[in-house]
Amino acid sequence: MTDTHTLIESRPPSVANLFLERVAATPDIEAYRYPVPSASGSGPDDWKALSWAQAAERVYAAAAGLIALGVQPEERVALAANTRVDWILADLGVLCSGAATTTVYPSTNAEETAYILADSGSRVLIAEDAGQLAKAREKRAELPDLAHVVVIEEADAQPAEGDPEGWVLSLAELERLGADHLEKNPGCVKERVAALRADQLATVIYTSGTTGRPKGVRLPHDNWSYMARAIEATGMVAEEDVQYLWLPLAHVFGKVLTAGQIAVGHVIAVDGRVDKIIENLPVVRPTYMAAVPRIFEKVYNGVAAKARAGGGAKYKIFQWAAGVAREYAKVSQDNFKRTGSTSVPFALGAKHKIADTLVYGKLREAFGGRLRAAVSGSAALSPEIGYFFAGAGIHILEGYGLTESSAASFVNPGESYRTGTVGKPLPGTEVRIAEDGEILLRGPGIMEGYHGLPEKTSEVLEPDGWFHTGDIGELSADGFLRITDRKKDLIKTSGGKYIAPAEVEGQFKAVCPFVSNVLVHGANRNFCTALIALDEPTIMGWAKEHGLEGRTYAEVVATDQVRALVDGYVERVNEGLQRWQQIRKFRLLPRDLDIEHGEVTPSLKVKRPVVERAFKDLLDEMYAGSREA
Known part of the structure; x- marks a missing residue:
């Protein structure tokens, strides 16, 4: 088995290279799973699968289509869509064309969408539907660089009076254009991928700042290649895993998961509809998923509310079981820290077994019954909620990172995770705590800088590569990080x-x-x-x-x-x-x-x-x- 250092140091220049390697290695293995409405139009969705080879066919066609439209390396192609398989394939198409993706939240209003498109200099917008197309059309006069809008929903790709000729086309049309281009130039996509440099721009992600205009974070190809290999090196995810992905892909947390998946080769079930999470979990039956704390809080509150609605006796049982779960998690984690064993006293173990039958087993079934681990990030998870889930057998591994650090800088290690901490740094990432308690990071995941804002970049990025996170934290003697707050908060x-x-x-x-x-x-x-x-x-x-x-x-x-x-x-x-x-x-x-x-x-x-x-x-x-x- 390749050691961690070699795995990371021998990384290719780009995730696009990793994608080509993955397709060559496991062409017929399932890569993505996605929902489509049932044939009857009522009842549960049907779930379809794409193998790596089938995914590659669409990715290459999208990449060649962009090349045929005249998109050059490092030119920006914006993506404004909800989390769906088309987002991932389009993003890979952009990367394989040598261009760079600008991510846009679909909930962003027309004015801010136009600002992001103009500031990034995006040449093409891949828009989900008529609503996203309308934002670009409304602000077209302010977007002289925007040459085309590619609409994912084919029925919504309707030109309007006043649109320049060829300004609107569907994603299916782009892929057909690309397929024709590949026939005439069969090596065009692989040539673009082969020419990629590690320091070449891959993504611009705009931070949703609390004040003023958002800043575009410039992430070169090497950031994502490093992240993919570092996630693989942790061993947290295996090829046989099924990951449920609903997080917004315009956010760095969601996007880094797609990079890790390509390196590892596991299945991702993709559906960004938050209102479908509870319905989807028993269908997808994931072994691994990532979420933000608000989801775990909602599940916890929902379980408590259901118990309360069942009457006083049921609610008392739930409260007792919740207390047992927290005690069990704290004792077992403390024992593991001291002795390497998760054993607990006999009496606590006996109570836990009863509580598992009455409460925890049903909770695990609600998550599909196979969930091995869940990663929580983006904000702090209350330790008491973390201990509750840990004691119930749903292991929430808190992690930490920022858009500026390509999302994943720290994560809790598998069995030895510690609730209330964000774990240890990913292999290859350095950390130190400044005199005022601020967490500083350095490594291959750190951004190149803010797009067009050298002064803002120099405020947070030192010449020797140390990045000021703005977060306050403490490091334990054995390297576990605890975040206490935002410096400015x-x-x-x-x-x-x-x-x-x-x-x-x-x-x-x-x-x-x-x-x-x-x-x-x-x-x-x-x-x-x-x-x-x-x-x-x-x-x-x-x-x-x-x-x-x-x-x-x-x-x-x-x-x-x-x-x-x-x-x-x-x-x-x-x-x-x-x-x-x-x-x-x-x-x-x-x-x-x-x-x-x-x-x-x-x-x-x-x-x-x-x-x-x-x-x-x-x-x-x-x-x-x-x-x-």
């Missing part, structure tokens, strides 16, 4: 005490099964407050049981009953906090935070400044009459 009270709001927020999420989002505020104030948004299905179920049926969500959260309910959880959290960390006042929001209002990113991270501006009146109200008001 640390708040200092008017009394001079520093508070990591994410830590308090995580503890609240662990005790309150009704919460959707929570934001702790207290910078330059003499006490902490919180803005709390509740999970609508969960609180509406509770409302129905408590005589509040027929009211809207906003009316329910405004009632004294719900305020008293949440107040109980606030008090529970406060019991475990230092005095200056405690939530002294809170307000329940009349709606949840969402992408549409710009309050959360597409990867569901809360944008603190946006939320604080949107609900300034509620914050001011809580501090009215206090000494600093």
Whole structure:
């Protein structure tokens, strides 16, 4: 077996090279699985499969089609679509043509989409449907470089009056154009791949900044080739695995998973419809999946709500089982850290066995019954929720990275994972902690810089390659990293005490099964407050049981009953906090935070400044009459 160092150091220049190697090695093995509506139009979707050879046929055709349109190496081709197999094939087509992908979230409005297309200088836009096409058409006057829009949904690829000739075509037409071009120039795609350099631009991903315009992160081919090999080297994923991929591919977390899959050669089942996750899991039966903390929080809250709806006895059993799960996980992880064994005392093991029969087994079945590991990233997972799932036999391996580090810089190692940490650095990545606690990274995954913004690049990237993450963390003696907060999110009270709001927020999420989002505020104030948004299905179920049926969500959260309910959880959290960390006042929001209002990113991270501006009146109200008001 090739050792880790050799595997990484001998990496090819690009994931496009890895793709060609993969197709040659396992042409007939299943690569992708994707849903199509059932023939009857009702009932569950049918799932189709593509082998590596079948995928390659479409990838080469798309690449040759772009070449035929005149796209040159390193020119940008934007992709605005939801997570689907066509996204992956189109992205590989862009890479194999020598061009670079600009990723665009499909939820991005027309104005910001136009900014990204113009700033990146994208020559072609691959758009999912009529809605994405309409954004480009609306702003066409501002996009002189945009020569073509390729629409994935063939029926939506309709030219309109005023469109330049050939400006709109379907993805199927692009692939047919490419197939014709390949007939005349059979080596054109492989020649483009052979000419790729490691330092050549592969991707521009725009960060969804909390203030101002997003910045384009320039990621060369070597970033992805390194990531693919590093993921392979960890041994976390094997060729026989089935991965369920629903994460947005415009986000670096989703995209890095596609690179790792090509290196390892396992199956990916692709469906970005978040509302289909619960339905899909028992069908796909994944052995491995990645998600953001919000998904695990929703599953946990959903299980708790279902138990509560089953009556007092069922809810007590669930609460007992949840406590056993957490204790079991903590004891077994502590034992492994000390002795290398996950053994637990006999009495705890006996309780765990009963709880497994009553609760955990059903939870694992909801995930398809075969889930070996789940990776959580993009934001911090509450340790108490992590311990619950660990004790229930669903092993959540937290990882850490940024768009600027090609997503995966740290991940928890398989059996020896530690809940509450993001694990160890990937092979080839260096880490150090600055004097002020900031995490610095260096290695082949670090970006080239921000597109067209040399001053912004120099602010975070030192000449010797060290990247300033903006996150605060601690390294254990044996190399496990714990993130404590974003450097810019640390708040200092008017009394001079520093508070990591994410830590308090995580503890609240662990005790309150009704919460959707929570934001702790207290910078330059003499006490902490919180803005709390509740999970609508969960609180509406509770409302129905408590005589509040027929009211809207906003009316329910405004009632004294719900305020008293949440107040109980606030008090529970406060019991475990230092005095200056405690939530002294809170307000329940009349709606949840969402992408549409710009309050959360597409990867569901809360944008603190946006939320604080949107609900300034509620914050001011809580501090009215206090000494600093």
